Amino acid sequence: MNLKATPAWADEMRLDSGRRPLRRFRVLDLSHARAGPVTVRQLSDWGADVLRIERVEATQASDDLIGRRDGGDFQNLHRNKRSLSLNLKVAEAVEIFMKLAKDADVIVENMRADVKFRLGVDYETVRKINPGIVYGSISGYGQDGPYAERGGVDQIAQGIGGLMSVTGVPGQGPLRVGIPIADLTAGIFLAQGILVALLDREVTGQGTWVQTSLLQAQVAMLDGQAMRWLVDGHLPEAVGNDHPTGVPMGTFRTAGDEYMNIAASSQRLFTRFCEATGLAHLLSDRKFTSVAGRRQNAAELKSIVAARLMEKTASEWSDILNPIGVPCGPVLDISQVFEDPQVKHLRIARPVPHPEKGEINLLVSPIDILGVSKDIERPTPNIGQNSNDVLHALGYDDTAIAALRAQGVI
Numbered sequence: 001m002n003l004k005a006t007p008a009w010a011d012e013m014r015l016d017s018g019r020r021p022l023r024r025f026r027v028l029d030l031s032h033a034r035a036g037p038v039t040v041r042q043l044s045d046w047g048a049d050v051l052r053i054e055r056v057e058a059t060q061a062s063d064d065l066i067g068r069r070d071g072g073d074f075q076n077l078h079r080n081k082r083s084l085s086l087n088l089k090v091a092e093a094v095e096i097f098m099k100l101a102k103d104a105d106v107i108v109e110n111m112r113a114d115v116k117f118r119l120g121v122d123y124e125t126v127r128k129i130n131p132g133i134v135y136g137s138i139s140g141y142g143q144d145g146p147y148a149e150r151g152g153v154d155q156i157a158q159g160i161g162g163l164m165s166v167t168g169v170p171g172q173g174p175l176r177v178g179i180p181i182a183d184l185t186a187g188i189f190l191a192q193g194i195l196v197a198l199l200d201r202e203v204t205g206q207g208t209w210v211q212t213s214l215l216q217a218q219v220a221m222l223d224g225q226a227m228r229w230l231v232d233g234h235l236p237e238a239v240g241n242d243h244p245t246g247v248p249m250g251t252f253r254t255a256g257d258e259y260m261n262i263a264a265s266s267q268r269l270f271t272r273f274c275e276a277t278g279l280a281h282l283l284s285d286r287k288f289t290s291v292a293g294r295r296q297n298a299a300e301l302k303s304i305v306a307a308r309l310m311e312k313t314a315s316e317w318s319d320i321l322n323p324i325g326v327p328c329g330p331v332l333d334i335s336q337v338f339e340d341p342q343v344k345h346l347r348i349a350r351p352v353p354h355p356e357k358g359e360i361n362l363l364v365s366p367i368d369i370l371g372v373s374k375d376i377e378r379p380t381p382n383i384g385q386n387s388n389d390v391l392h393a394l395g396y397d398d399t400a401i402a403a404l405r406a407q408g409v410i
Contacts, residue, residue, distance in 0.1 A: 019371070020047020020048075025048045027049065027104065027105065027108065028053060029053060030107065030109035032110065035110050035214060036138055036187065036190075039136060039188070039191045040052075041187075043194070046372075049082075050080065050082065052084070054384065055087070056085045058383050069383070075357075075362060076362045076363055078380040080377050080378055082381055082389075083381040083384055083385045084390045085384030087408055096394065098126070098129060099394050101130055103130070104130065106133070106136065107133060110152075111139075112149065113139045113143050123135040127207065131206055135209045136193065136210045136211075137212075138152075138211075138213060138214070139214075140153070140156075141215045142211070147215070154182045158177065163177065163218055164176055165236075166222075168240065169238065170238055170240060174238070182221075185217040185218070185221050190211075190212045193210040193211075243265065245295065246263065247298040248302060250262070252305065252306050254312060254313055255311060256313040258314040258315075259331040260309070260331060261330075261331065262326070263326075264326050267291065269326055271283060287301075315330065348363060348364060350375055
């Protein structure tokens with residue numbers, strides 16, 4: 001199959017059919033910061049009717065880590081939603097929330113573990129009026145246990161969860177990764193759990209409480225590094241840009257002051273790599289003829305490979321190695337990423353019209369489903385933009401809505 005040509009199914013994949021698989025589900029979004037909104041974005045991007053419950057005192061400016069409401073980060077997190085401003089610290093607002101919760105399918109929150117109970121919007125309370133509710137919670141460390149009352153922050157989770165101990169250059173101390181990976185993965189894991197619970201509800205007729213935390217997500221993401229300790233009894237350490245076990249596999253400097261990643265640690269790939277780069281003599285050197293030998297003599301082998309790769313640019317080496325099946329690629333900055341031809345082909349960034357900012361580009365879901373659109377349907381709403389419409393649908397008239405607004409309920 002010629003994958004460089006556009007197959008018939010690819011055109012269908014890009015059709016905007018308007019069909020969204022989650023259109024039938026109603027979601028109440030109590031989330032803030034990043035982890036919770038990441039969960040909700042997985043649902044709203046596929047059509048779920050999401051109503052974000054926002055604090056009455058929220059403003060366009062923000063002092064949290066997400067930044068201003070009209071900034072790119074906030075816009076990317078909260079697209080495809082409606083907004084209702086609601087002061088859940090007063091009884092009238094909780095009453096409105098419960099009216100919405102009665103007919104909702106999903107509630108998502110990432111408050112500190114005890115806050116939802118103090119507000120009276122916790123799972124047990126909602127379940128009394130809606131046994132089918134799927135209630136999703138993200139916390140810093142879990143809903144119970146010795147750390148349950150602590151607030152959760154991504155970098156703290158990276159540290160406690162072990163990631164920083166295996167990230168960075170040897171001898172230079174721990175290093176955080178360049179994205180909020182605990183937030184992002186906790187959000188994705190919770191979305192997965194919510195979808196599983198919705199499927200289970202079709203069998204049982206009952207909802208449930210789905211929970212995860214930044215710590216659980218981060219430890220789970222250790223994956224093979226965790227197994228090296230739990231099963232093999234080996235304590236992983238930071239190895240910089242080198243693979244912890246595969247040699248040669250890592251980041252190398254090339255001509256033109258560029259960098260590239262190469263993965264040629266298996267016997268088959270190492271043979272191809274050496275033959276293509278003029279290092280065929282290494283294939284008869286007993287130090288490098290086996291995977292174990294290359295691992296034992298990693299520093300020497302890396303030095304030889306590094307010297308040879310300095311003779312051409314990353315692009316030139318890519319043109320040599322990729323056609324023979326040796327995985328490799330340049331290290332790009334963010335601006336270069338969105339100029340990359342494959343990134344453009346995949347249309348990972350797509351435009352959405354914004355009433356104040358004009359057309360802006362946001363990141364769409366990385367999942368493609370044949371025959372289903374994933375274009376962004378609407379930009380992030382203004383605070384309380386849909387409050388009147390939502391309250392009218394609940395039976396409040398204009399006079400009652402004005403009174404609620406005057407009292408600071410909405």
